[in-house]
Amino acid sequence: MMTDEWITIIEHAEELTEMLLSSEAVADYRKAYNDVYSDTELVKEIQEFTSMKERYEEVQRFGRYHPDYNIVMKSIRVQKRALDMNERVAELRLTENDVQYILDEIGSIIAKSVSDEVKVPAGSAFFSDSSCGGSCGTGGGCSCSA
Template sequence: MIYTEEVFEIEDCVLELCQKIISSPQATEHLHNRFSIENDLKTKVKEQEFIKAREAYERIEAYGKHAPDYTEKRRKLRQEKRQLDMDEHVSAFRVSERELQEVLDRVTYGIAQSVSKDIKIDAGNPFFEFADKGCGGSCSVG
């Protein structure tokens, strides 16, 4: 690649865009929620209990119902997962994570569409409704 002034200008614009995203309310909230998870003792205990239950289940998972305590360990894993998911800090983190991902998806879509309307974006989000989905060609079935 030949580096021209135009490439450096694009790089400057990208850095500016990154700074705007990082300082956005969604990114700020996301970082705050991540900090809350990392520094809340009750949440850390729930996370450790979940990890312990997951490891116990993974050791016997391949044997299925033939393994001793398979049902109990699977149930324990699900209970610990639910406890972790219901934690206020974890749920707030997940909400902020989705909101930040939506911002990133919209920015990506906007950049792609400014280059060409034919560029398809796979956001990995089934609710990514503002973008056209599909293969972009005549790939209909039947």
């Protein structure tokens, strides 16, 4: 049932969405995205890498026993390195991280406003004060309090 409280929450959420969409971080992300996906050669490289990732996953099921193991392993590393070294792809990744950080911050603020007991995903800004990022998986091997 829709109450005044729900309508207020929805209105505030819409305001927050508008602020986020008009932010500099999202504008930078959109520009970086357009820079990458307007380059047909780069799009072709990304598509080739994506199909190679599918072959990689197939090869991983069988490991070294797969007949194309060495070829696929070398090829995926070369393609990934080429994409990683591309300035436009690197810029897109940085802007994605910036937007993700903002979204994580928003989620953390909302969660904390409800209760300190509300769970927030371990990779979020909620755990940025922690020495290991929240879920290192080492059982305390990194000197965190895991």
